[in-house]
Each structure stands twice: as C-alpha cells, then as structure tokens.
Amino acid sequence: MSQQRSLPEVDLPAVGDADGAQRNGSRARSGRLSVHDPFDLIRWLAMSQPDPRKAVAELVQNALDAGARRISVVRARRSRVRCLTLLDDGGGVIPELPLDEALRYLATHIGHSRKRRLTPRQRHELMTQGQYGIGLLGFWSLGETLEIRSYRAGERPLRLILRRDRPEYRIEGIPGAKPSEQTKTEVVVSDLHREAMPVLGARRLGDYLATELRGQLLARDVELSIEDRLARGRGRKSLRVSPLRFAGVRFDLDELTISTGEPPVRLDLFVAPGGSSEPVALYAAGTLVATSFAELGHVGLDHAPWTDPRLTGVVDYPLLPVAPGSRRGVLPGAAASALRQALATIEPRLRHFLDREEEQRNEELDRPTMQRLRTVFHDVLESLPRYGGLPTERAQHASKRLAEEGSRAPDADGSLAGDEQVPAEGETADSSPPSPAEPPRGDIELLESSVPPIESSPTGPLDSVRIVPSSVTMTCGSSRWLRAEVLDEDGRLIDGTTYFLWRLVGLEGELERQQGTSPRVRLKAGITPGSGSVRVVAEAPGGVHDPSPRVATCEIPVEIRMPSVFTGPGEAIPEPELVHEPGAAWRSRLQEDRWEVNTAHPSYREVADQPGILLRYLALLLAKEVVLHSCRDPRAAEPLEDLVEVFSAADRLLTKRPTR
Known part of the structure; x- marks a missing residue:
C-alpha cells in the first residue's frame, strides 16, 4: 500500500497583517469585488425564483407598489x-422619468431598485415591498418572453422586451398603438412553460395570491381579478381574489409596539375550531415570508406557542429584512432580534389563552353524540337491572320534587308523566333536519365560522346580529355555549371589533361573559324549569362615511325542562364534565355528584378528533363508573382501569388496521 503524503502546513497572514505579508515575500493588497460575467449573476438571480405563482405575485406586487386600484x-x-x-x-x-428612459432603467439596473432608497418608515406608510430590483426576473419560471407595455396619458406607448436566458433587451413602439388616453401598464408573459400551467388556473392561483399578499390586499382599496380563458370543464374560469380570513376565536391583542416611532407588529391570531390545518405565518408589510414559525429556527422563533398546532393566523412586522429573489425566510439582524424579544413578552398570555380556549372547547361535546350515549345506557341499564345509574345533583333535585308533589312519577321510559319528549338539540320535534336557512346547532359547529369565499367582495359595516343556535331547549342545571354573528346589510359575516352585551330574560340561570368583545357566551340553566329568552346587543364603530356607532339586537327563545332520563331515585345517566388535568393518571372519576373525564389523558387526546372512537371511549368509561358505583368494592377500580386501557388501545388499532 502506498503511503499518503501530508501537505505542508503554511501560516497565512491575517487580514491587515502587513508584517506577516512582508515575511511571506508578498505585498498587502486591497480591492473591490467584481463578477467575471454579470449575466451569469443575473441568471443565478433569476433561477432563485422557481415558483411560477410567486413570479405572478411579484408582478402583482409591482402593480400594488405603483398604486393600482x-x-x-x-x-x-x-x-x-x-x-x-x-x-x-x-x-x-x-413616472418621474421619460418613458423610454424609465424602461431602459429597468433593463439596465438589475439588482437595484429605486424603492430601496425609502426608509423603513416610508416603506411601511407606502406599503411598498420591492427593494432588490430582481422581481421581474421571476418571469423565467413562467415563460420564454416578457413584455412590459407602458401607456401614459397623451404619449405614444412603448414596450420593453426581455427573453429568458438572453442578455439582450429591446425597447420599441407598440405596433398599431395610438397615444393613450390614460396611464396603465400591461405585462405579458408569452410562451408559458407546460410545467407552469397546472398552478396558473384561476382557483389555484387565486388561493395562492390571497395568502401571499394577504396584508397588502387587506390594507388597500384594490380589486384583483383572475380570468382563465384556457380552463376546461367545470372549473372556475374567473374570480375576484379576496384576502385569506381565519375562523375561530380571536386572540384579543392585535398590535405590539417595539419602538416609539416605528411601525408596530400586527397580530391576527386565532384558536381554530377542531385544531388548525394552517400554522401561524410570518409576514413583512403584508407579504408572506414564512409559512410557519417552524422555519424560523435561525432567528430563535421555532418554539411554542408560535408553533402550537391549535394556533393559526398571522404575525406581520414591516421592518423585517427578507431574502432577495424568493423573499422567503428572514435575515438575522437587529430587526429579527427585536421581533423575537417583543413576541417573548406576550408568550405567557398567549399560552394561557390557548389553554383556556381548549378547556372551553372540551366542554362543548357534540350534543347528539351525548344524547346517543345516554339513550344507549338507559336501554343497557333497563336490560341489566342489577346496575344503577350514577348520583347527580340534578337527579336528586328532581327526585325530591317528585316526592314533594306526590302526583307525578317517572314513566317506564324514564320521562315524567305529562311531559313532552324533548327532541335532541339541533333537531325539531318531528325529527326532520333543521332548515338550511338556520345556522347549525351542534356545539362543535358553534365554534366554526364560515370563511368567505375567495371571490367575495369586502364586507360592509354592521347591519344586524344573530345568535347561533336560533333557539335553545336544555335541561335544568345544564349549560351550553351561544355565539353571536354580526352581519352586513347583504347578510355576510363581518370581522372587526364588536362589543357585545348579553342578557337573560325571564329565566333562572346565569350568563358567563355577559359583556365584552368575545362573541361567545355560556348559558347555565337554573334548577327550575321555565321559558324565557336570551338577548344580545352588538355595537361596532361606524365607517368612513358615517362615523357614528352601529347597534343591532337579537333575541332567541330558551326553554328549560326537567331531565328526562332517570334510573332510580337520585340517580341518572349524566353527561361528562370535561376536566383538563395534564399529568394526572386518572381517565374518569366520580366527584360527589359529577362524572369527570380527563381530556388531558393520552387516551382521550388520541381519539378526541375521531367522533366514533371517542363515543366508544366515553361509553367504556361510563360503563366502568356504573360497575364501580353498583358493586361498591374499591378493589375493582384497578382491574377496571386496566380493562379500559387494553380495550381502548385495541379499539384504536382495530380502527386503523383493516382485518385480513
């Protein structure tokens, strides 16, 4: 085997070390960096933008920067x-340059933008994005040729022609064009690449622009439309792009000041119903720079709560420096550090908000599901008379009332003599489905807000308010959530700051969160049945043309009835009271007259988003509590817990793996 020869070590002089340079027999030199072939650098800049949708967004951004309406x-x-x-x-x-000179400037100043001369404050006030002078090169990912046709009122129009991977440009008149009556700009990318065609359809491109330019579209009075004359089939061929809007419960802080005199950090954060499919995104002056905080590890922002899957929305800081070309990612520096430190000050408050909303959401189990669970167990306990129900305060109160009255007793089906059967909430008495015109009544659905379609126009000021659901029937001592929705005169949901004042009329009970900016309120029924109503008054600031406050009211009927499912004196089949207790080993337990279920237990969390498995899991826990309560032997608790653990694990696996 041949021996490897090691290279001799050479001591290189440090930068600025003149003595070291003299010892090595060389003179110190300095100079200015240059490129061997400037067009090679232009080629690499153009290739840094491979997404054709982003190239279209750059062209739209240029139009926005020019003040287009x-x-x-x-x-x-x-x-x-x-x-x-x-x-x-x-x-x-x-516009401040003669037309031919302006077009020549574009072609001969690649990598330089006049917008870069603006201060960060001016860029924020003007909502201007471009600063690197390379946005036009994105057309390489779209097609072979770019034409910029510039029209100025009273002047002969000219066009600038660039070709993909060609260093030449040409400026000429537009054949057959006469002096224009108005100022406008037309950009034409021709000979589109076949690979780019699938993502340039109206719907896909509209969805992308609605997200990419969300802040810009929200802040400007601009109409952006897309028309696809190459589309086939039933797909959308034209639409108006509206900025992405979020559903869920909004975090009550929308602005964060970093330094006096500088633009603030804008926050638009939500707890999405059922968990979010879109993470929190980072924007710079309305333009997307990071689709998730998980991408921001290099600036120390890849951690909870910003990466919490329950959270969705936008953080926008206009002073962030972004990477040229792709404009994705954040460049480390003073602005990124200032953003990180500012966000750290609200992280405890945001974590508390997330935990509180999760606890409230866990309390809002689907009513039809729980009605089904109680109905099934009513039949189970009838067929197995040696088992009784569980003690509940409501059942004990009802049993006491029956004993005092002496004239009414539970029927065989568990209902009180003379009482009507109470339909499941969200259903009418004849079991027909709710009218399509009525909002959904399921508690899980109460957390959802319909996102306006991408083609919808901006909403108007507050005109009316409605309460979801439109009527409520509930049992004594129970609770449920109501939500107010504010609408414009066209009946469309609107967002913005609205103040709500709630009132319970003619009923025994209470309302939590009776006033404030949250659209939701929790109604707790009293122990006495009766009929009444819930009323809400919504007040929102006026618009530009009419600054006076806008006020609207709504009132819905509420009926409170006695519980209809009993298994014996003082016993009933209860609904679970969901408790969030992380780290606790218990899955469910009886606490005095309450049946509690731990939503933080891993067994619950694994099935929380699968209604069928969740129903079986709750049924298993209820069966365990019924057996324990009936046998009254504490030694049975541990083996029953083991049974629940094994059965719930097997149920999850059987659901995931089809049998052979």
Missing part, C-alpha cells in the same frame, strides 16, 4: 401562443 390577471392564447397578461391602472413605470 384595479388589477386583472388573464391566462389566454394570443396568436396560438399561451400567454399570461397582467393589466393595472397604477401610476406606471417610474
């Missing part, structure tokens, strides 16, 4: 060539 994006054929055309009514290409 109407922007249209059209995919069509011109002379049998696939083209994408963007037309806007903004101020045009560098």
Whole structure:
C-alpha cells in the first residue's frame, strides 16, 4: 500500500497583517469585488425564483407598489401562443422619468431598485415591498418572453422586451398603438412553460395570491381579478381574489409596539375550531415570508406557542429584512432580534389563552353524540337491572320534587308523566333536519365560522346580529355555549371589533361573559324549569362615511325542562364534565355528584378528533363508573382501569388496521 503524503502546513497572514505579508515575500493588497460575467449573476438571480405563482405575485406586487386600484390577471392564447397578461391602472413605470428612459432603467439596473432608497418608515406608510430590483426576473419560471407595455396619458406607448436566458433587451413602439388616453401598464408573459400551467388556473392561483399578499390586499382599496380563458370543464374560469380570513376565536391583542416611532407588529391570531390545518405565518408589510414559525429556527422563533398546532393566523412586522429573489425566510439582524424579544413578552398570555380556549372547547361535546350515549345506557341499564345509574345533583333535585308533589312519577321510559319528549338539540320535534336557512346547532359547529369565499367582495359595516343556535331547549342545571354573528346589510359575516352585551330574560340561570368583545357566551340553566329568552346587543364603530356607532339586537327563545332520563331515585345517566388535568393518571372519576373525564389523558387526546372512537371511549368509561358505583368494592377500580386501557388501545388499532 502506498503511503499518503501530508501537505505542508503554511501560516497565512491575517487580514491587515502587513508584517506577516512582508515575511511571506508578498505585498498587502486591497480591492473591490467584481463578477467575471454579470449575466451569469443575473441568471443565478433569476433561477432563485422557481415558483411560477410567486413570479405572478411579484408582478402583482409591482402593480400594488405603483398604486393600482384595479388589477386583472388573464391566462389566454394570443396568436396560438399561451400567454399570461397582467393589466393595472397604477401610476406606471417610474413616472418621474421619460418613458423610454424609465424602461431602459429597468433593463439596465438589475439588482437595484429605486424603492430601496425609502426608509423603513416610508416603506411601511407606502406599503411598498420591492427593494432588490430582481422581481421581474421571476418571469423565467413562467415563460420564454416578457413584455412590459407602458401607456401614459397623451404619449405614444412603448414596450420593453426581455427573453429568458438572453442578455439582450429591446425597447420599441407598440405596433398599431395610438397615444393613450390614460396611464396603465400591461405585462405579458408569452410562451408559458407546460410545467407552469397546472398552478396558473384561476382557483389555484387565486388561493395562492390571497395568502401571499394577504396584508397588502387587506390594507388597500384594490380589486384583483383572475380570468382563465384556457380552463376546461367545470372549473372556475374567473374570480375576484379576496384576502385569506381565519375562523375561530380571536386572540384579543392585535398590535405590539417595539419602538416609539416605528411601525408596530400586527397580530391576527386565532384558536381554530377542531385544531388548525394552517400554522401561524410570518409576514413583512403584508407579504408572506414564512409559512410557519417552524422555519424560523435561525432567528430563535421555532418554539411554542408560535408553533402550537391549535394556533393559526398571522404575525406581520414591516421592518423585517427578507431574502432577495424568493423573499422567503428572514435575515438575522437587529430587526429579527427585536421581533423575537417583543413576541417573548406576550408568550405567557398567549399560552394561557390557548389553554383556556381548549378547556372551553372540551366542554362543548357534540350534543347528539351525548344524547346517543345516554339513550344507549338507559336501554343497557333497563336490560341489566342489577346496575344503577350514577348520583347527580340534578337527579336528586328532581327526585325530591317528585316526592314533594306526590302526583307525578317517572314513566317506564324514564320521562315524567305529562311531559313532552324533548327532541335532541339541533333537531325539531318531528325529527326532520333543521332548515338550511338556520345556522347549525351542534356545539362543535358553534365554534366554526364560515370563511368567505375567495371571490367575495369586502364586507360592509354592521347591519344586524344573530345568535347561533336560533333557539335553545336544555335541561335544568345544564349549560351550553351561544355565539353571536354580526352581519352586513347583504347578510355576510363581518370581522372587526364588536362589543357585545348579553342578557337573560325571564329565566333562572346565569350568563358567563355577559359583556365584552368575545362573541361567545355560556348559558347555565337554573334548577327550575321555565321559558324565557336570551338577548344580545352588538355595537361596532361606524365607517368612513358615517362615523357614528352601529347597534343591532337579537333575541332567541330558551326553554328549560326537567331531565328526562332517570334510573332510580337520585340517580341518572349524566353527561361528562370535561376536566383538563395534564399529568394526572386518572381517565374518569366520580366527584360527589359529577362524572369527570380527563381530556388531558393520552387516551382521550388520541381519539378526541375521531367522533366514533371517542363515543366508544366515553361509553367504556361510563360503563366502568356504573360497575364501580353498583358493586361498591374499591378493589375493582384497578382491574377496571386496566380493562379500559387494553380495550381502548385495541379499539384504536382495530380502527386503523383493516382485518385480513
């Protein structure tokens, strides 16, 4: 085997070490970096933007920076060539320069933007994004040729032509075009790449722009439309892009000041119903720079609560420096550090908000599911008379009332003589489904807000308010959540700050959160049956044309009835009271007259989003409590817990793995 030869070690002089340079027989030199071939650098800049949707977003951003009020994006054929055309009514290409000079400036100043001269404060006030002068190069990922057709009122229009992977440019008049009557800019990308076509359909491109430019579209009075003349089939061929909106319960802080005189951090955070599919995104002056905080480890932001899957929404800091080309990611520096320190101050408050909302959501089990569970166990205990129900305060109170009255007794089906059967909440008495015009009544659905379709126009000021559900029937001592929805005159849900005042009329009970900006309130029924109503008054600030406050009211009927399912004096089949106790070993327990279920136990969390398995899990826990209460032998508790553990694990596996 040949021996490996080691290279001799050489001591290199440090930068600025003139003596070291002299000892090594060389003179110290300094100079300015340069590129061997400038177009090679342009090529690499253009290739840093591989997403055709992002290239379209850059073109739209240029139109927004020019102050456009109407922007249209059209995919069509011109002379049998696939083209994408963007037309806007903004101020045009560098309006302070003569038209030919302005177009020449674009072609000869790649990597430099006049927008970069703006201070961060000016950029925030003008909502201007571009600063690197390379956004136009994104057309390489779209097609082969880019034309910028610039029209100025009273002037002969000109066009700038660039070709993919070609260093030349051309400025010329537009054949057959006459002096324009108005200022506008038309950008045409022709000979679209086949690989880019699937993502340039109206719906997919609209969804992308609604997310990518969310802050810009919300902050400006602009109409952005997409028309796809190449679409086939039943797909959408035209739509108006509206910014992405979020559903769920909103965090009550919308602004965070970092430094006096500088633009604040904007917060738009929500606890999404059922858990979020979209993580919290980071924006810079309305433009998306990170789709998730999990991408921000290099600036120390890849941790909870910002990465909590329950949380969705937007954090927007206009002063963040972003990577040129792709504009994805955040460059480390003073602005990123300031953002990290500012967000750290509200993290405890945000964690508390998440935990509180999860506890409330866990209390809102699907009523039909729980009705089914109670109905099944009523039949089970009838067929197995040696087992009794569980002690509950409501059942004991009802039993006492029956004993005092002496004239009414439970029927065989468990209902009180002379009482009507109470339909399951969310159903009518004849078991027909709710009218489509009525809002859904299930408690899980109460947390959901319909997201306006992407083509919807901006909503107007408050015109009316409604309460979901539109009527309530509940039993003595029970509770449920109600939600107010504010609507404009067209009946569309609106967002923004609204103050709510709730009142319970003619009933024994109480309302939690009777006033404030939260649209939800919890109604707790008293122990006496009766009929009454719940009323809400909504007040919102006025608009630009009419600054006076807008007020609307709504009132729904409420009926409170006696519990209808009994198994014996002082015993009933209760609904679970959900308790969030992380780290505790117990799954369920009887606490005096309450049946508690631990939603923080791993067994519960694994099935919480699977209604069928969750129902069987709760049935198993209820069976365990019924057996323990009936046999009154504490030694049975441990083996029953083991049985629950084994059976629930087997149930999950059987559901996931089909039998062979």
